[in-house]
Amino acid sequence: xxxxxxxxxxxxxxxxxxxxxxxxxxxxxxxxxxxxxxxxxxxxxxxxxxxxxxxxxxxxxxxxxxxxxxxxxxxxxxxxxxxxxxxxxxxxxxxxxxxxxxxxxxxxxxxxxxxxxxxxxxxxxxxxxxxxxxxxxxxxxxxxxxxxxxxxxxxxxxxxxxxxxxxxxxxxxxxxxxxxxxxxxxxxxxxxxxxxxxxxxxxxxxxxxxxxxxxxxxxxx
Amino acid sequence: xxxxxxxxxxxxxxxxxxxxxxxxxxxxxxxxxxxxxxxxxxxxxxxxxxxxxxxxxxxxxxxxxxxxxxxxxxxxxxxxxxxxxxxxxxxxxxxxxxxxxxxxxxxxxxxxxxxxxxxxxxxxxxxxxxxxxxxxxxxxxxxxxxxxxxxxxxxxxxxxxxxxxxxxxxxxxxxxxxxxxxxxxxxxxxxxxxxxxxxxxxxxxxxxxxxxxxxxxxxxx
Numbered sequence: 001x002x003x004x005x006x007x008x009x010x011x012x013x014x015x016x017x018x019x020x021x022x023x024x025x026x027x028x029x030x031x032x033x034x035x036x037x038x039x040x041x042x043x044x045x046x047x048x049x050x051x052x053x054x055x056x057x058x059x060x061x062x063x064x065x066x067x068x069x070x071x072x073x074x075x076x077x078x079x080x081x082x083x084x085x086x087x088x089x090x091x092x093x094x095x096x097x098x099x100x101x102x103x104x105x106x107x108x109x110x111x112x113x114x115x116x117x118x119x120x121x122x123x124x125x126x127x128x129x130x131x132x133x134x135x136x137x138x139x140x141x142x143x144x145x146x147x148x149x150x151x152x153x154x155x156x157x158x159x160x161x162x163x164x165x166x167x168x169x170x171x172x173x174x175x176x177x178x179x180x181x182x183x184x185x186x187x188x189x190x191x192x193x194x195x196x197x198x199x200x201x202x203x204x205x206x207x208x209x210x211x212x213x214x215x216x217x218x219x220x221x
Numbered sequence: 222x223x224x225x226x227x228x229x230x231x232x233x234x235x236x237x238x239x240x241x242x243x244x245x246x247x248x249x250x251x252x253x254x255x256x257x258x259x260x261x262x263x264x265x266x267x268x269x270x271x272x273x274x275x276x277x278x279x280x281x282x283x284x285x286x287x288x289x290x291x292x293x294x295x296x297x298x299x300x301x302x303x304x305x306x307x308x309x310x311x312x313x314x315x316x317x318x319x320x321x322x323x324x325x326x327x328x329x330x331x332x333x334x335x336x337x338x339x340x341x342x343x344x345x346x347x348x349x350x351x352x353x354x355x356x357x358x359x360x361x362x363x364x365x366x367x368x369x370x371x372x373x374x375x376x377x378x379x380x381x382x383x384x385x386x387x388x389x390x391x392x393x394x395x396x397x398x399x400x401x402x403x404x405x406x407x408x409x410x411x412x413x414x415x416x417x418x419x420x421x422x423x424x425x426x427x428x429x430x431x432x433x434x435x436x437x438x439x440x441x442x
Contacts, residue, residue, distance in 0.1 A: 001334065008361050009287065033266065034252075035266055037346075041345070121342040121349070123262055123351060124257045125256075138222065
């Protein structure tokens with residue numbers, strides 16, 4: 001078996017909002033699915049070492065903002081590339097805080113909903129939270145961003161106003177240069193798209209999408 | 222909140238194979254995601270009343286065949302529209318049985334993998350199985366079918382050699398007629414596409430994709 005076959009699983013892309021200790025916080029995940037319809041419950045998988053995991057366990061609640069194809073790479077980068085433990089990740093993102101102290105994005109999302117944890121199951125690296133949907137948008141709009149769309153269309157094209165943008169980066173995944181690839185969600189880190197080369201990222205750096213640790217990333221040509 | 226917002230979650234489409242009592246069996250699911258990378262584990266959600274759920278609990282193993290966009294509606298219909306408890310669902314499907322007595326599809330799939338259950342969590346209607354991937358294809362090919370693709374392109378177009386086909390059915394989802402819609406996965410049943418009208422389906426009929434009971438289906442115009 002070649003573990004690459006797991007690449008064929010399909011996912012969406014979501015911002016999970018939590019009540020932080022200092023600031024409202026959020027992270028990016030690709031694993032949300034509906035489990036039951038009455039009551040409406042969903043499941044979401046979040047890495048143990050992720051600040052959002054800790055805050056969901058502490059507060060028993062979180063939000064899901066369903067990203068649309070209009071969501072910019074800058075927003076995904078802001079929520080995915082740093083930890084809410086040490087920074088205000090939402091500082092440059094348009095969001096509102098629900099009465100329950102949980103943030104949801106305001107722009108370029110299809111909809112949002114608020115979840116209350118009712119059960120969870122631990123795996124080696126991730127917690128799968130099962131949660132009841134308690135409130136949400138009155139309607140939805142736009143086209144949901146799939147993880148495949150994100151990888152093919154959004155990622156690898158840093159927006160021109162982003163500090164990581166370099167002339168000529170706009171090549172998508174067809175560039176022959178080396179990339180460091182997450183074994184779970186296939187997020188790919190190319191040195192040319194970032195100010196810090198992969199080798200120099202701190203040891204506790206994690207996949208911005210699914211939280212896999214740096215040491216598990218694999219080099220692909 | 223309008224519960225329709227849950228339609229914006231993204232899914233793939235998979236055939237889950239199990240060791241049946243009389244025949245190898247399989248069902249269609251849209252909820253599979255990878256959880257950890259080392260060992261490789263995945264999660265899958267299967268309705269309590271589904272025969273596959275019972276067989277996974279009895280045997281501790283199952284397979285996942287990742288459907289490709291080439292998978293025909295006939296195959297999905299064969300695996301989704303009846304119960305393996307009472308019929309040989311795979312009778313007209315090209316499959317092979319692994320050494321572990323679990324079937325995988327042979328045609329029009331991207332890849333397959335074999336899973337051993339390591340944990341599970343119950344919800345009101347579904348079991349979420351967490352399973353380690355023990356073996357699988359040497360590679361993958363084709364384009365994975367997303368549930369969105371299935372709904373837009375495959376469903377509602379019964380193939381011409383299928384008993385349910387009627388001249389003029391080829392209208393996709395744009396037909397204004399009534400449909401009976403699954404509140405979880407949005408599977409839609411239109412009377413014109415089937416020999417049995419929705420009202421006359423047995424009370425224990427369930428959504429062929431996610432197993433929701435008939436009484437939970439909602440009429441949409």
